[in-house]
Amino acid sequence: MEILAILIPVSLLLGGIGLAAFFWAMKTKQFDDPDGDAQRILTKDWDDRPKP
């Protein structure tokens, strides 16, 4: 059962990373335009290099 001492903190840590990513996404307005983001992936602009 000693393995729990590692597994539980690990699972909490992983979940916590997910939560932090969610917070970041909220703060940077990633959910403001779901339709547009779904369409933008189809455009050919900036395919060869990132948008400056």
Place this chain on the structure above:
Amino acid sequence: MTVVEDFGRAPVSACPACAVVPSAERIAALRAERDGQRDGRIMLSLPLAHCAACISTVEGALAAVPGVRSARVNLTLKRVSIDAAHDVTAANLIAVLAREGQEAHELDPGLLSSTETDRQGRDLLMRLGVAFFSMMNVMLLSVAVWSGAEDATRDLFHWISGAIALPTVIFAGQPFFKSAWASLRVGRLGMDVPISLALILASSISVYETWMSGHHAYFDAAVMLAFFLLLGRYLDHRTRAVARSAAEELAALEVPRAIVLEDGVEVERAISAIKAGDIVLVRPGARMPVDGVVIHGASEVDRSLLTGESLPVAAGEGTLVSAGEVNLTGPLTLRVTAAGKDSSLHRMADLVAVAEGAKTRYTSLADRAAGAYSPLVHLLSFSAFGYWMWATGGDLRYAINISAAVLIITCPCALGLAVPAVITSASGKLFRKGLLIKDGTALERLAEVDAVIFDKTGTLTLGMPEPVALTDHPAEVLAVAAALAAGSSHPLARALAAGALADGVVPALVQDIREVPGHGIEGVWNGAPVRLGRADWCGAEAVPQTATYLRLEGSTHAFAFTDRPRPGAAEAVAALQAAGMRVELLSGDSEAPVRELAARLGIAHWQAGVLPEQKAARVAALSAEGRHVLMVGDGLNDTAALAAAHVSISPATALDAARVASDIVLLGQDMAPIADAVRIGRQSTKRMVENFLISGGYNVVAVPLALVGMATPLAAALAMSLSSITVSLNAMRLR
């Protein structure tokens, strides 16, 4: 911005629509603020944008304009926001987009900022995310306990669960605690009181049990409860936020400004700054901003939004005009007799407020369910506590455990989702069909409708005239008429020119074409003067229909017009009649066009020349017969009837006041969705009732278990998640 705050579960205002549509005062305040801090940010509405190519076209075209720093399209809201230098104007950019084939309208960024930073929605979403994270982690630990963890391991798992769950319940439960406290303070038992009680009781009992190394802890139930209920609340919030942002957009399209003449100099002013006695200039095509008397100029005015008359009325010096009328042909200078709150536009809006006040507030299904539910749950929980105190001879710990289990199991997870899930699903469907639901209870009210009253001008018709039997006229006459008509922006002239063009008429060579405001157009053809315009000006005898007249070499010709019905109007009327509804047509217009349209659409009951009060009275009379009336109208003369009706629909082209008074806004031109709306309304009410039955059914099975003390945390978790999932799936079944 402070406007967001009072939106959530705040006390219901007397007029639900007011919460959705920004009031005139607020618009004025926001605009003033915007004018103070003009920062070169331009917002355009893109009603036609729908694909990836549209995004690249719009962004590419705008980025190529000198002075534009950045442009970003938001496809969800169909808007583009542009950061540009001060000398770049919206009109410029609209022209650029028009060349690319994209329709664009300027929006007022000051009015829209409140939607963009929708803090309340983000706040709910944040709590939802936290609750989801905790639910998953606690559930992981709980599964270990349920599958047989013993002694120290179980206690450790309970402690870790508690360490995750307690902060979560405190953070995620705040919306419920706040609203429960608010309803307790005014002495009511809202839905949030048992919810808060269950959250608090479940958490504290579990801490105590963990402390005592007990077998059962309800941490998972507490966070799951918070998660599902937040989900329902978020859906509810989003439906309203979408409706509100669209309503704001409609308001932002209208610019309440007027041109004031001060010592002969034209100055643009906000309408709120205009006083009686000021001199105001109204250009052709503009709406009268105030009530006034014409002191200079001649023109024709379109009163259809105020009275329902489809024929323009001549206006010259001394004519009284009211706010809301549209100036058609020549510039008019007015002396203001009443502005702002005193204007006839505002008095009509007050009529609406009176009608709203008189309307008994509709108790929605959810309200009725909550009203029956809260006392019952408290009663059950307390009697379980009392019984087990007596039966066990005062075992407080056991009795509290049982009563907590009862509260948790009966807690309205499914009940909280039952209505929002259906409304979200239904309003999403209707939005795609072009109907915007402003009020959640509108769907339920729509389901009860058994009589429909339509307005004519601008509602069943487009308010755009269409020439009839053009080819009956000699080719020469048509050619001259087409040439003259092309020289004017009067609606009849434009319709005539378009009709002639469609019939392949080549305009004659008419010279010296000039418009005589308020009368018509004249020119010289083959050396003789020709005129197109009003009957008396052309020396023609007036015909009973809407018509314009041509004077040509001593003879006169009348071109009759009919108002084109909206696309889908006939289908909507037929579908409503097929559904067994009484359909009526009430119009302020004269008898001939009303009778013609009624015959064309197959409406048996119609009335012409109806005054605004008579429309409202007809609605009241039908309601007194026990009917539930759906009113569809667009003009100021309909607003009182719209407000008095059981449920009301107005097209997006309607006046502000009419849109405020109605529950549903028709966004497109097509009327056919109205029949769909009634069908979907009936269906969604059925789904809501089914959802209540489903969640009630789970309780019927689970509550007796809880009462006899056989409910384990596992049973509670199963009942809760199963009922929530079934309810959501049932809501998706809407067709």
